Amino acid sequence: MRIKPHQQVFFSWFLLLFLFHGSQTQPSTTGYTCTPNQTTYPCQTYVFYRATAPNFLDLASIGDLFHVSRLMITQPSNISSPSSPLIPYQSLFVPITCSCNSVTATFGSLSAANLTYTIKGGDTFYLVSTRNFQNLTTYQSVEVFNPSSVPTRLKIGGEIVFPIFCKCPNETQAKTGVNYLVSYVFQPYDNLSLVASRFGVRTHDINSMNGNKIHPFDTIFIPVNKLPVLPQPKAPSAASPGNAEKKRAIVGLAIGLGICGVLLIFFFAVLLYRDVFSKKRDMERPEDNQKIQFNRPGMLMKGNEVNLMADVSDCLDKYRVFNIEELREATDCFNESCLIQGSVYKGSINGGTYAIKKMKWNACEELKILQKVNHGNLVKLEGFCIDPEDTTCYLVYEFIENGCLYSWLHQNNNGKLNWKTRLRIAVDVANGLQYIHEHTRPKVVHKDIKSGNILLDSNMRAKIANFGLAKSGCNAITMHIVGTQGYIAPEYVAEGVVSTKMDVFSFGVVLLELVSGREAIGEGGKLLWGSVNGVFDGSEERKVKKVKEFMDGGLEGGGCWMESVMNVMGIAIACVNKDPRRRPRMVDVVYALSMTHDLFFHVSEDGLSPPLFPR
Structure with a gap:
């Protein structure tokens, strides 16, 4: 059965809309x-x-x-001396000359300071665009x-034009x-009211100039009749030698x-503490000094274990607290024969089979995230244990x-997956x-999505595992870069x-x-993501040819519907866009993939789909 012509037209239109999602509401990256x-x-x-x-x-x-003198920055920035030292994140106004540049026939004329x-x-x-010029281009x-420079072959000492985004007021505005029109890069922690207050303008003025949909790291333009006075740290006043000596x-x-x-x-505090402690010690029974009763039947803990249990006390009612002896018995004292991968062991407790993950650090952050998520496509946490020793x-x-999923795709231990299974x-x-991004408050960022952290159940349905690097809340900046090479987003590595x-x-x-x-x-x-550049360039025949060259050879001859692969390829390319603003949200990805899956299922529902593993 072939897909109906009107369905092909609809899906081609939808994919085109999806790939260029937001082009009318976001400024062009060029x-x-x-x-x-x-x-x-x-x-x-x-x-x-x-x-x-x-x-x-x-x-x-x-x-x-910026090719300007220090004096040209000091006056508009409210700085007293050109030799004044700066502090990190100190605000400055830097003058530029904005021109209308005829670039190419494709892009027309662009407004920039070269x-x-x-x-x-x-x-x-x-x-250089994100670090030195702070996303002003x-x-x-x-x-x-x-156009004559090859980004992958830059020569040290070579001169490159960096166009700083700017605009000149039109006659009506003047x-x-x-x-x-001051060029300002909208930060993740900004809101329009604060920006408007900083520049002494109305929020409406900013929206009228830039539209209603402003995203982090967009360059926006603030219309002002004069520059606001920037608050700057005060320089220490000069003092005579005599006064300085008196001050010292x-x-x-x-x-x-x-x-x-x-x-x-400190001396009086020590005396007071010793007095109180001695009185308390006299009142306690000897056995109470050895162990502490926690508020759960049968749990005796001491020392650091009490502190750890206090950290995860919110989780006690939701999860089962296992005894360390149970885990040792289940894994034959954590024998290598029970090791699944890394530090995860397979164990049987009271007839149930579990995956037991041994942590080398405090797991309270992971527990706090896991206790607020519950979804069929996330691996379920059953409980936890703290070894008292x-x-x-x-x-x-x-x-x-x-x-x-990694072992199924790359280690060939279990045979190849057909396209229908891969799509599902x-x-x-x-x-x-989508669930952890859209339905948790605050949002959860997994930070280590990879095929090795995607597990497949007995029905070959996928579940996301390993929230060890996950972060609750987003749009933060960190200097501690973690993750798996090949999957890490460029802006995370750079900034x-x-x-x-x-x-x-x-x-x-x-x-x-x-x-x-x-x-x-x-x-x-x-x-892998760097090898898809240009795959969708050119005619339809060339696109199909390039995708076929990129496809897994094991899919050929297995009843795979090429149109479905083309759609998924288009979604993937949109997701790995170097500009995070150009990537779709997961809600858009789910919708597009679900459409692809439903259409593929419709085509193969009469028994034309291949078996789980193509012969």
Whole structure:
């Protein structure tokens, strides 16, 4: 049975809409269009910039980056001296000259301040755009303005034009008193009311200029008639040598008196504590000094175990608390023969089979996240245990019979999965991710989505496992980068940005694994997601040919519907977009995959679908 023509037309339209989702509500990553003959171009305007360590904590380095003098920054930024040191995240107004640039016939004219930057070791278009210029431009725009430069072959010392996003007021705006459209990068912690208050304008003015849908790291334009006065840290006032000596003497005396006071307080506190403790000790029975009764029948704990149990006390009523002897008996004292993978053991307790995860660190954060999630596509936590001898923590999960997706795709131990099974796995994982992203408060970011953390039950239905790296809350910044190479989103590696879009990226890599049967990192360290550039370029025949070349050879001849593979490939490419703003939300991914799954099932429901493992 073939799919009906009207269904093909509908799905092609839907996929096109999905891949370019939001293009009308979000600014183009290549820049902002302008009219060359507009009389207000070129104009002088300003960008809002934040001093950052280690390279941009002085006016000289920031001035060199923007090709302006230190004096040109001090006055608009309310800084008293060009030699004044800066502190991290200190606010600055940096002047730029905004022009309307004729780029190419494809992109037309784009409004930008063209700044020349000399490439240094380790630089990429993405890193310089996000780190040095703080998202005031994008790597896509840099590629457009430098068509002869190959991003993967940048030469140290070479000069590249970085177009800083800007706009000049049009004649109507100028007549209403708008003198500048200040370029401002909207931060994850920003809200429009605070930004409007900072610039002394109305929220309505910002919305009228930029639209209603503003996302983190978008460059927006603030219409002002004059720059607001930035609050700056005050420089220490100069003092005569005599006054300085007096000041030092007073400070020294104050410190000495303070130390004496602290010592006296400490001495009296020790005496008081010893007196109270001795009275309490006399009142206690001897056996009470050896162990503490916890508020649960049969549980005796002491020392660090009490502290750990206190950390997870909220979980006691929801989960079963196992005894360490139960776990030792279930796993033959954690014998290697019971080891499933890593530090996870298979064990049988009272006729039930469990996966027992031995933790090397405090598991209270993972427990706190797991206790508020409950979904059929997430591995279920049954209980936990704390070893009283060494306070090692164990998490006891339901046992998933068919192991992880990685082994089915890459280790060939159990045969190949057919396309129908792979598609159903993709839908299951997408549903699990949508749940933790959209239906938990605060949102949960898994941070380690990969085929090794996707388990398959007896019916080959997928469940997401291992919340050891998960974070409750998103749009945070971290310097501690964790995860699995090949699945980590570029913005997380470069800037430490934690958001749900990093899970979307990792899921896109898993989709590519399902289509290709290849690992996330191939021979020579080649990234799987980096090999899909240009797959959907050109004619329909070329697209189909490229996807067939990318597909897992084991799918050929197994009744696989090519149109379904093409759709999933398109979704995967959208998910691994380098710009997190261009990636779809999981709710969109679930909808698109469900449509693909339903149409594929409709085609194969008359028995034309292949068996679980193609012959």
